[in-house]
Amino acid sequence: xxxxxGGLFWDVLLLADYKGWDEFYLSMCSVLPCESCKRGSMxxxxxxxxxxxxxxxxxxxxxxEHRKQLGGGxxxxxxxxxxxxxxSWLGLFEGKKFSYNDK
Numbered sequence: 001x002x003x004x005x006g007g008l009f010w011d012v013l014l015l016a017d018y019k020g021w022d023e024f025y026l027s028m029c030s031v032l033p034c035e036s037c038k039r040g041s042m043x044x045x046x047x048x049x050x051x052x053x054x055x056x057x058x059x060x061x062x063x064x065e066h067r068k069q070l071g072g073g074x075x076x077x078x079x080x081x082x083x084x085x086x087x088s089w090l091g092l093f094e095g096k097k098f099s100y101n102d103k
């Protein structure tokens with residue numbers, strides 16, 4: 001697959017529904033392998049704190065907009081080419097198993 005571009009990190013966050021995802025997010029941003037991406041993410045987060053969300057849907061909307069704003073050219077082109085929205089992107093994963101224990 002040639003579509004990784006760091007996107008799986010975002011995908012996991014969008015699919016995650018657990019407390020502490022924001023700490024995972026901050027931890028992962030601080031160790032991104034791309035120095036420019038890491039610096040850009042950490043600088044952005046200094047001025048744009050992660051808000052408190054009332055629901056997982058609110059978290060997903062925030063992350064989707066954040067990814068569209070800070071995502072690289074590859075991701076922006078993929079959104080344009082495929083006409084992705086948050087809902088259509090999440091639909092790609094509907095019914096798929098994400099762990100060995102999923103039934």
